[in-house]
Each structure stands twice: as C-alpha cells, then as structure tokens.
Ligand SMILES: Cc1ncc(C[n+]2csc(CCOP(=O)(O)OP(=O)(O)O)c2C)c(N)n1
C-alpha cells in the first residue's frame with residue numbers, strides 16, 4: 001500500500017537526477033493528478049510489479065504515446081465533468097519526448113489539451129544503455145555516437161524543443177534544472193495554474209550514462225546552468241518572461257571535465273571541440289541574455305509584462321493624444337505603445353496621417369512598413385475595446 | 386426502425402446509440418465515412434462525446450486507451466496501414482484489459498498500395514488479445530457492434546473487441562438495416578462500470594513492469610478469458626434476441642449443413658455469394674453446405690468441429706494468407722480435426738485479395754477443385 005505520492009523504494013541508480021525531478025514534480029502537483037508515463041528509466045524504476053512507487057493514478061502504455069494516452073485521459077475527465085478537480089500530466093525521457101514521441105506530443109499541443117508535459121532530459125536513451133537521442137548535446141559520447149579516430153562523439157546540437165513547443169502557440173513553456181528545486185516547483189505550479197498544453201523540460205543528470213560520481217548530480221545540474229549550456233527559461237504565450245541569470249559565466253570545461261561522456265575531448269585533438277561547446281554556451285548567453293546585462297533585458301521584459309497588464313479603454317486611450325503635454329500613445333492589435341523617443345512622431349502625429357490616441361491596427365495595412373517597427377516602441381498596456 | 390443506410394453510417398448510428406463517450410480516429414479509406422458521421426453527430430449535439438482528432442492511428446488507439454483507462458466508453462475505427470500502425474497499442478490495450486471497441490473496415494495492405502478489400506489487415510493482428518468478429522452484411526455489422534460493447538465491458542471478459550466489416554463491400558453499400566430504439570440499447574447495454582480506473586481517490590498503477598515471475602500469468606489470464614468468452618457469448622446472444630427480437634450469431638452460423646458432405650468455410654461478406662452457390666448446388670441435388678465463421682478470435686474450435694465432423698470434403702475460402710504457409714483460417718480448421726478419428730479432406734483457397742471480385746464462377750471453381758486431391762493453398766482467379 002503506497003501512501004506517499006512518490007515513494008523512495010524505487011530501483012533508480014544512486015544519484016539519479018530523474019528520480020529527484022519526478023519526486024519534485026509530483027510533490028508539487030499533489031494527489032489530484034493522473035500521470036501518463038512513457039517507457040524509459042522512470043517507468044522502469046518506479047513500477048516493477050508487484051511494487052509501485054506511485055501514490056497517484058499512473059498509466060504506462062508505450063514509448064512514443066504518453067502524450068496521446070494523456071489526451072485520452074483528459075478527454076475522459078472532460079466528458080465526466082472532472083477536469084476541474086484533476087490535473088493531467090504526461091511525462092517521459094528526452095528520447096520519448098524529442099524523438100519517437102514527437103508526433104504525439106505535437107498532436108497534444110495542437111489539440112490544445114489541458115495537460116502538462118514534463119520531459120526529463122538526461123540527454124540520451126538511458127534505459128536501453130546510453131544511446132544517442134535528439135537531445136544528446138554536441139560532443140558527448142554515447143554508445144551510438146562513440147568517439148573514435150574519426151569521431152568526437154555526437155556531431156549535432158540538441159533539438160530546441162522549448163521553441164518547437166512555442167511554435168505550437170502553447171501558453172506555457174519552461175526549462176528547469178534539478179539543481180534549482182524551488183524554481184522547478186514554482187514552474188510546475190505556474191504551469192498547473194494555466195489551462196491548455198504546457199511544456200516543462202528538466203535537466204536531470206544520469207550518473208550511469210554520463211559517467212560521473214553519483215555525489216556530483218547537484219553540482220553538475222548547477223554548473224550546466226552557470227556555464228550557459230542549459231538556459232533556464234520561462235515563456236508565456238510564446239514570450240520569454242524570465243531567464244535565470246548568471247553572475248559570471250563559468251568556462252564550459254569546468255562542467256565537461258566532471259563527466260566521462262566528455263573525457264575524449266580532454267586531449268590535444270579535442271581542444272577545438274571544447275571551443276565549439278564554448279561557442280554554444282556563449283551564443284546561449286547572448287541569445288537569452290543570461291548575463292548581468294541580461295538582467296537589464298530581463299527588467300525590460302518584466303516591465304513590459306507589467307505594463308501589458310495596464311488596461312486602457314478606448315476612451316482612456318483617446319486622451320493620450322500627445323496634446324497639451326499629455327502622453328502620445330497608440331494601439332496596435334490590442335497592445336498600447338508609447339511614441340516617445342521616435343523621430344517619426346511629433347506632437348502626437350505620425351507624418352500628419354496617423355494620430356496618437358487611436359487604434360492603428362487597420363491603418364497598418366496601408367503603411368509602407370510592417371509591424372516590426374513597433375519593436376522600437378515601449379509597450380505601456382493593453383487595449384480593451 | 387428500418388432504414389436504408391450506407392454501412393458506415395449504420396455503424397455510426399449504432400456507436401451513437403451505444404453512447405460512446407470518447408471517440409478518436411485518424412482518416413483512412415474506406416473507414417472515413419464512419420468517423421465523419423460520428424464527428425457530425427458530435428458537432429450537431431446528437432452524441433455527447435469528445436471527438437479527438439489525432440495526428441496518427443498510433444495516437445488514435447492511444448487516446449482511446451487513456452480514456453478507457455479513465456473509465457469511459459470509447460470507440461475507434463481504422464483499416465489496413467492504420468491498423469498495422471496501431472499494432473503496438475492494440476497489444477497494450479488488451480494487456481491492460483480495456484474494453485475498447487474498434488471497427489476494422491477491412492482493406493488490403495501495402496505494398497503495392499491498394500485500398501480495396503481483403504482480410505490481411507485484421508488477420509495479421511488476430512493474436513493481439515482482441516475478440517475479433519467478421520460481419521457478413523450491414524445488419525450483422527450493426528448487431529456485432531452492440532454485442533461488442535456488451536461483451537467487452539462484461540466483467541467476466543474485460544477485453545477489447547474488433548468488429549471487421551469488408552471495406553467498400555459493406556462500408557459503402559446501402560442496405561436496409563433495422564436500427565434499434567435507444568431504450569432497447571440502454572436495456573441491453575448498461576452504463577460502463579470499470580473494475581478499476583485512473584482516479585485520484587483510489588490510485589492504481591497500470592501498465593507496470595513485470596518480470597518472468599509474473600508476466601506469463603497475464604497471458605494465461607487473457608487466453609483463459611477468451612476461452613471462457615466462448616461460453617459467455619451464447620447467453621448474451623440470447624439476451625440480445627430477447628431485447629431486439631432478432632437472432633444474432635456471434636461464433637458461427639450453419640447454412641444447409643444438416644446432411645452436407647461438401648462444406649465451404651468462409652468469413653465476411655463473401656459468405657453471401659457462397660450461400661447463393663450452395664442454394665444452386667442443392668437444387669442440383671448436391672449435398673453442399675456452408676459454415677460461416679464469425680468469431681476468428683476466440684476461435685470456437687470445438688463448435689467448428691461439431692459442425693464439420695460429418696463432411697468429407699471441406700473448402701476453406703480466405704481473403705488472407707500467411708505468406709510462406711497457408712491461409713490462417715485453414716490452419717485453424719485443420720487444427721479442429723487434429724487428434725480426431727475422422728479426417729476429411731480440408732483444402733485451402735485464397736481469393737479476393739486486394740478487392741479482386743469474388744464471382745459465382747470463383748466459388749464454382751473452388752467447388753470443382755474440391756473433388757480432386759487436398760490442396761493447402763490454391764489461388765483462385767489468378768491471371769497468370
Ligand atoms: C517502439 C519502441 N522502440 C524502442 C523501445 C526501446 N526503448 C525503451 S526505453 C528506450 C529509451 C528511453 O530513453 P529516454 O526516453 O531518453 O528515457 P530515459 O530512459 O533516458 O529516461 C528505448 C529505446 C521501445 N520500448 N519501444
């Protein structure tokens with residue numbers, strides 16, 4: 001008889017990041033949840049008959065269909081009128097998510113099911129003995145991407161699943177690492193508070209597959225973030241709303257050298273490859289604004305997010321016409337922008353054809369430019385007609 | 386109520402009357418008319434169900450698996466490549482003892498691609514742990530779907546059921562069918578009561594990992610249930626007759642078998658053609674009969690033996706072949722006679738693959754071959 005939601009009597013290896021991650025997730029969801037689990041380490045180490053680590057209803061069908069099984073669970077709850085009381089989680093490893101189950105995950109996103117999908121990213125197929133997956137990082141060696149005379153291990157970068165999720169217009173997407181449990185749990189909570197499809201990808205070290213000391217799980221899960229190799233991000237409605245910033249980026253070799261899967265790079269020949277991995281980290285840092293300056297960018301993001309919450313009525317907007325020292329705002333597709341700082345606007349007018357205080361959504365159709373120009377303006381709120 | 390309906394539409398009406406709650410399917414010819422009808426019924430509010438459009442048959446089967454495990458009545462339909470693409474999930478559904486009902490609109494399999502009828506698709510998955518019934522006509526297809534839900538959800542069975550109906554020949558044929566009243570269906574088919582389901586109030590783990598110490602027992606249990614179903618089915622068929630006032634055959638049907646020395650054995654829509662041939666030959670004074678097999682799984686071996694034991698020449702006609710061996714139904718019929726004292730001549734004929742017409746001439750060719758020596762695999766109507 002199981003009483004805990006995720007009991008510790010499972011058979012995972014010592015230091016397994018995935019066991020840690022799964023426990024954090026289910027402790028956050030609480031008991032009113034149904035989980036559909038893909039085949040993989042997590043399924044195997046938690047469900048060896050006649051035991052089960054799960055104190056919540058849990059179903060496993062196949063490797064590639066957890067998102068579809070969860071869709072059926074969700075549909076059944078909906079028709080029973082129970083979707084308000086019970087949350088649905090679909091979960092699997094990186095292979096189940098990014099490779100064989102990609103189509104069923106895409107289908108789940110596309111249909112808009114009210115499901116949180118959790119990917120436990122240990123960067124290879126561990127359950128079958130450490131083979132390469134679409135989320136295996138560049139330069140890491142696995143049994144099917146071995147290093148050798150003509151190989152430095154995996155030749156390709158990780159698939160960007162969070163952005164693939166975003167491309168489906170899902171309302172919430174986030175990455176996390178088991179080194180930051182509070183952040184992870186906050187994200188699970190936030191995800192569960194939002195209706196529709198959600199995606200969280202958690203970095204979970206695998207001491208067996210990565211060949212690291214089981215005592216280093218936490219350290220490695222922290223270093224991957226501090227080097228910029230695994231950006232910790234949060235998107236709402238496709239918009240980046242938070243990133244975990246780093247004080248000063250650590251060089252990637254500090255992270256790589258702790259793991260046997262990168263040992264082949266620490267040779268004369270491997271130097272260039274480590275430099276390439278450094279480039280991946282550097283470009284993440286730049287792309288997502290992970291450094292101090294990133295903090296500025298983040299502040300701007302947060303400010304915009306806040307501003308977006310200020311609601312303008314049409315009447316209020318019309319007062320922001322730039323006359324008599326009043327601010328000069330205009331609306332476009334539901335967002336309200338400030339013209340301040342633009343040399344194309346003066347006294348509340350744009351070339352005397354368009355005027356502040358109004359909704360210019362329809363006017364743009366005739367304009368010689370697209371809506372990319374609005375990136376220059378600050379968002380100050382949203383228009384509720 | 387008697388209505389003139391397309392086979393697909395008739396089946397959709399039955400699924401509506403059975404109040405399926407979660408329906409999921411992926412389009413494939415010739416299954417499409419069934420699921421399109423259901424989608425329309427849901428859109429029109431005639432059927433209170435979730436209709437889940439998926440990105441593949443694999444997910445269609447997975448969706449109904451998840452929904453069934455959550456305790457609601459489910460439905461899916463497919464054929465050919467779609468059924469083959471589902472195979473993994475089919476086994477998993479049966480392994481979890483989920484009472485899913487699936488219509489297979491029988492169609493040939495690739496390559497070469499061919500959208501016309503034969504039985505290679507469903508026969509390929511006969512070992513997956515699903516009860517499998519083959520319909521002769523649209524009325525029978527309707528009745529078998531009613532039986533399918535009732536049997537699948539019977540607590541003594543709790544296994545998925547596949548109703549096979551010939552693509553185009555039945556799915557697209559307009560026939561008069563007698564559709565039951567909602568009150569009759571409700572009487573015959575009470576609400577689905579799962580034995581256990583996914584529910585936070587009583588958490589269970591489904592689909593766990595089982596080692597050598599327990600896995601074989603799960604297969605034993607399914608097999609035993611299948612064998613028990615052979616005994617359960619006649620009682621439920623009686624109930625069917627009481628409620629709907631019409632007989633339903635679910636295992637086999639005997640046609641003019643009483644004194645027959647030559648017997649055809651067949652499944653599905655070709656039975657209709659064979660019946661006509663039997664009538665003609667009878668008029669000529671020949672002692673010919675037909676055994677229609679409806680339940681391919683569980684295979685009613687003893688009943689088949691009893692029905693055939695007085696025959697001297699048996700012709701098994703099949704729209705399928707186990708390439709490199711013989712027709713699967715032929716093997717089953719032969720095994721019914723294994724160890725028995727009398728050994729009739731049992732010959733196998735493969736015909737109608739990929740939609741090749743089965744004409745009266747085809748059946749007569751089989752009949753002519755019957756008096757010769759026993760053959761394992763004779764292709765009929767070959768153009769070579
Ligand atoms: C269709 C199919 N192909 C292959 C397998 C074998 N298989 C089981 S688990 C697994 C790897 C799981 O990898 P991942 O999803 O990354 O999870 P992990 O075990 O690493 O946690 C594979 C290849 C399978 N079960 N089903």
Ligand code: SF4
Nearest residue numbers: 012013016041206208
């Ligand atoms: S192989 Fe890796 S993922 Fe699997 S149980 Fe062991 S540590 Fe965890």
